[in-house]
Amino acid sequence: MEIQSLWSFNGSHNSMTGPLPENIGNLTHLIEIDLSYNKFSGGIPSTIGNCLALNILLLQGNSFMGGIPYLADLQNLNYLDLSSNNLSGKFPPFLVNLPSFLFLNLSSNNLEGELPVTGVFSNLSALDVRGNPKLCGGIQGLHLPLCYRQEPKKAQRKPLKLILVIVIVASFLALSLFLLWICLMRRSKKQPQAVSTTLNFHPQISYGELLNATGGFSSENFIGSGSFGTVFKGILSSGGSVVAVKVLNLQQKGASRSFMAECQALRNIRHRNLVKVITACSNTDFQGNDFKALVYELMSNGSLEKWLHPEEELEQNSLNILQRINIATDVASAISYLHHQCQTPLIHCDLKPQNVLLDNNMTAHVGDFGLAQLLPKFNTREDINQFSSLGIKGTIGYAAPGNFS
Known part of the structure; x- marks a missing residue:
């Protein structure tokens, strides 16, 4: 993996085995990686997150295990397919915040927990999470079961002194916030209000x-x-x-x-x-x-x-x-x-x-x-x-x- 100028690599539909090399992260100019439908195993190396130019990452149809690696720095990533593997664990928060996603496929894995409802997870046509029986929540169109939230146990009676300290601290914080709000209001009245700008979003069309x-x-x-x-x-x-x-x-x-x-x-x-x-x-x-x-x-x-x-x-x-x-x-x-x-x-x-x-x-x-x-x-x-x-x-x-x- 020393060909640092490589920009596209397609090794799909072969019989490559073993773990994916850690030094794949040295290919910092890669725009597209397609290693789908092989026999790779082990965890997906987190060093892929060093390929900052990456637009497309296709790893479906393998035997990768463990969690989804940290890819938060791939700000140009718009197509991620990790379907048909043995991935487990919960969804990492960075998947919600990646700005360039056009399609995310995580189907046929062992992922679990509550599915987010923002970012790419709010677009039914850009998301596939089928075949993960332990998932819950998400937007209505996914038809996932509701997440069970355990009711918190009743708080035990606190000693009187501890309650008094909490009340005093809360009162002090509330008073400080109130005074800060008054100062900000006075300052805003003195300064001319800036003209607000409206973001022009592309209209939806069918x-x-x-x-x-x-x-x-x-x-x-x-x-x-x-x-x-x-x-x-x-x-x-x-x-x-x-x-x-x-x-x-x-x-x-x-x-x-x-x-x-x-x-x-x-x-x-x-x-x-x-x-x-x-x-x-x-x-x-x-x-x-x-x-x-x-x-x-x-x-x-x-x-x-x-x-x-x-x-x-x-x-x-x-x-x-x-x-x-x-x-x-x-x-x-x-x-x-x-x-x-x-x-x-x-x-x-x-x-x-x-x-x-x-x-x-x-x-x-x-x-x-x-x-x-x-x-x-x-x-x-x-x-x-x-x-x-x-x-x-x-x-x-x-x-x-x-x-x-």
């Missing part, structure tokens, strides 16, 4: 709403298609906003991973030259099939590809030199933001004219983050050179160049 918005995903509303999905024009019933709905083709290999990558990439980035994501839908259709879609702000002038290489040479579809310079500047501004101004640097991996969209004012917006990669920040040039061994991603074969001249 499969049925998207079906109605796009006219049943009709051909009349068809905009285009890509490697992992098809894009339709839609009008949302709530507010009448005109949007672009990208429906993922989940039969296509890599579509689900593309959906998760795009959600992760667009979760915290905001820039005038990036396509604005309005919301996402991860649900089932009316036949019970998995359904995933992303809803974007509609770019009325389509992709840069259609303007650079129109199917018909029409004068109104030609770009003048000033528009070409502005579009090139917009794209460069977006890429500079992704590489240098994000909290975690992000590489688009598929920049091409088809993924540059133009709005009413011919302002360019970079879109399609299905192949994007979140990268840890590096301290030295040697670190950067080691990570440059990432495999080539994006369009395979010939891709039309983004020629603005």
Whole structure:
């Protein structure tokens, strides 16, 4: 485990045995680990918590024992599957606080105790804990038994002196808190109140709403298609906003991973030259099939590809030199933001004219983050050179160049 520049390791569906090596934590650049369906045993090494760039951890279908290791430092972890093992014990608190979770599978183990109801444990579609008969509590949709809480025994009569001391201490604390509250109230009246800001959360949307918005995903509303999905024009019933709905083709290999990558990439980035994501839908259709879609702000002038290489040479579809310079500047501004101004640097991996969209004012917006990669920040040039061994991603074969001249 000395190949520190390794970013992805897939050893699934083999017959590897024995414990997982402790020095797996030395692979600090790993983004994905898949060791599912082997014959590993022993405990899951806590050193995995040192792989700070980790997005996906798949260890299902083995014979791991013991508790879930401490992974609280994996702030980019969005897919964790530990199902079909022999794990035991209670749920560690850090699982509730990890901010990037998209799916957590802990089914078919021997976990016990009360299940939390916050964080990923509050999302029924992002959680699987079936096959753990000693679990209780959790949200209503999990249908787990209620947790039994033993009633505290009646307190024995305390000596009079001890009760007096407790009353005096409690009174002193109450008086101190009251005086502190008065001081804070007086100070707040003297200072001007700051303007409160409201966080704009992505609205929830269902499969049925998207079906109605796009006219049943009709051909009349068809905009285009890509490697992992098809894009339709839609009008949302709530507010009448005109949007672009990208429906993922989940039969296509890599579509689900593309959906998760795009959600992760667009979760915290905001820039005038990036396509604005309005919301996402991860649900089932009316036949019970998995359904995933992303809803974007509609770019009325389509992709840069259609303007650079129109199917018909029409004068109104030609770009003048000033528009070409502005579009090139917009794209460069977006890429500079992704590489240098994000909290975690992000590489688009598929920049091409088809993924540059133009709005009413011919302002360019970079879109399609299905192949994007979140990268840890590096301290030295040697670190950067080691990570440059990432495999080539994006369009395979010939891709039309983004020629603005």
